[in-house]
Amino acid sequence: MRLFGIILIVSTTLFPAYQLAILPNISDSLALFSQYLGLAALILMAWAQIMATKFRLIETLFGSLDYVYILHKWTGIIALIAILLHDTIDADMEGFGQETWLSDIAETMGELSLYGILVLCVISIATFIPYHLWKWTHKFMGAMFILGAIHFIFILKPFSMTDAAGFYTFVFCLVGALAYLWNLLPEHLRPSHSYVITEITPTGDAIAITLRPKSRQIKANAGQFGIFRFVGAGNQEAHPFSFSKIGAHGELRLTVKSLGDYTTRLPNIIAIGQDVSVQGPFGRFCQPKVRENIWIAGGIGITPFLPIAHTLTENADTVTLFYCVKSRAQAPHLSEIEQLSRDKPTLKLHIIASDEGQRLTAEKIATLTGENMQSVRVAFCGPKTLREALQTGLRRYGLRPSHFKYEAFEFRTGIGLDKLAIYLLTKMKNQYSSRTNTHQNNT
Structure with a gap:
């Protein structure tokens, strides 16, 4: 911000x-x-x-x-x-x-x-x-x-x-x-790019959807996201997804995990050859001039890191990626990121699997990287609970709050104020009663 x-x-x-x-x-x-x-x-x-x-x-x-x-x-x-x-x-x-x-x-x-x-x-x-x-x-x-x-x-x-x-x-x-x-304006009347689904592939506990541009392609950078509307799928709702891959000829890939009503229903209403309307690109998770030293991905949070990892060169600064998953079998794009870690000497990968008794902590990050936390930058994409725990822990190791960057993909969030919601309803009721009594007295 x-x-x-x-x-x-x-x-x-x-x-x-x-x-x-x-x-x-x-x-x-x-x-x-x-x-x-x-x-x-x-x-x-x-x-x-x-x-x-x-x-x-x-x-x-x-x-x-x-x-x-x-x-x-x-x-x-x-x-x-x-x-x-x-x-x-x-x-x-x-x-x-x-x-x-x-x-x-x-x-x-x-x-x-x-x-x-x-x-x-x-x-x-x-x-x-x-x-x-x-x-x-x-x-x-x-x-x-x-x-x-x-x-x-x-x-x-x-x-x-x-x-x-x-x-x-x-x-x-x-x-x-x-x-x-x-x-x-309806979503289909807004400026967008026309794509078509060319491939749907299971990956861990998610699906990867590959798209090909029908005409003008999106000029996206690694780490960005788009807002997708699957045309003719019996659902006109548009939804944001990170690009998990950006092809040289405009191909896009998004990776979807069942996390809510929309993402649970999506695999059953899409098909190869189906048109997709894409708005964007949006987001500034990747800053070319400010490279984060440590990446932390939680489950489907690996998606924005994948295209960034593809851009790493031999001369780039070393990046350590912690990929936190429930199990290796459920990890989206696990084989792809493992292959990238073998091909990219500047990418160090650590798989943190819960079913193997592993848990990512600030202490583990400091130990495995050997970095001075006062000088590193961290990029995070994953569950809020993990983010808050690591933010608190890494601060104790000297990490500056401004050096912990994360994607805030919770577009509809509360503010911990369910009590405020009740207060507002009461306030509205009292205001209505007061005005009604004043009107009756004046009458």
């Missing part, structure tokens, strides 16, 4: 605070702060929609797409917090005109946006909710953003839409709305 991208989001979100601070004749600073929170929420939600487009510029600004998804998630969470505070702190100010039917509609739009975002955020952060429900409902997040934008445009406020604060936020709303419309 690039620091520049984080600074860009923070600075663009903070800028309206200055624009509001210089407004004349404002006595209610608390209400003005609530006004700012509303603007900040809209800007953050616009950024979330922009990041979801997966345009090439996004990785340039924010880093690898797998980390962009994490930033997208946290941007949405912070936007939700801003919305809740904006709703809690009274933003009403006197002296800005009479309420009209248009401003009344804008108020209603704001409430619909609030409740909608609360529900959708609960679904997003509560990982116990099924993936297919999350993906379907997540599309409505942009619609709630547009309702919030309408609320902002027509509500009574201490500045006009032609003032700096109004125009600045409106531009973000417009760009965010355009990004949302782009995100609504």
